[in-house]
Amino acid sequence: MEYKTCESAPLGGALSREIPRIGVVLLAAGQSRRMGNNKQLLPWRGKTILDAVCHALQVGWEQSNSSWNLEAYPMVAVTGGDHDIDGIASSYGFSITHNSRSDLGQGTSIALGVQYLVNTFGTHSLDGIICSVSDQPLLDSMVIEKLIASFQQHRDETNRTIVVPKYGPTQHPGNPVLFGAHWFEALQHIEGDQGGRTIIRGAGHNFVEYVSIIPEWGFDIDTPEDYNDLQHRESEGV
Template structure:
């Protein structure tokens, strides 16, 4: 698994409707949540680095240091997460024709860091499976890595389907790596309060 054939996509297009303002810009330990994901992924110098924004795109980008990342605006963000996955993957493939892997991150998991991504990559290399997900509190989810054998399935996601839809396919082979703090994300004001207590 080489960095020059691996892309990373950060999904940051949601409207944060339950919170009432952009959760991507919630501060935690001196920086905004989206910035945490960008900074962690920038450590690796992947061949393609994309942030998919949608709702409140200009506000979010105004306050974000993209570093090595390119931002693409998902005009169809109201469709749900699937549209951002499709757009991010298309942007990566357009840039790197022989792309072999894509890593998907979210903008609201404050404890995603370099070590979490390294653990995910190591497990994916070791297992040689088609996909590797993080697992937290019995839940399988992102961050995740997908090999090119899954690109077509990702391109066919619709509505608010995340990549976890693939898990329902009995022929889908995947592995997981523990990420206990992956349970901590931000959707509501109560989530923000709990996060502040962890600073």
């Protein structure tokens, strides 16, 4: 398949006012050890938790990139090869790549996803990439729109800007995170389970911008207790 990609405009000047071209990496190869079974496939609002996350990412990306004419979305789900997960993610426009080393930590999935997008769409076609986890069932498309809008406002000629959401009164940093193109090379070499935090707390520290998000949208699930809490929120209309 040939992709209709466009080179980014020359950096600098009015670029910050133009809509940036953003890709998405969805990390969906986790082991779900603390849950005991695959949390991404747990029932949620008539579908699954993975459906909810994919829908939010898809809609948020479409709302922010409607002028970018592509035959395929620059979105990839990094999975462990589970047929059901692959099918759900692909139904929302995600390409699929498999991580056979997911037991080595989240960093391997980030590296594979970024590498896939860079190789598929070209080094200069993306201004940034959003890295998202797959266990935030209350994620809203507005989070994606806010990340991209903040990146558009704050990016400079080096595309070093990193946008991190902070949730609720505690302003706890969370996911998803948008990394400017300057960090693509570093992202392709992340190892272990620290993920993008190695960049955010390290070389990228001075380039981080934060956006405030309501706490519900950042709720993630790791344990059966978390899932019970999620169902309680739904039954109580929280």
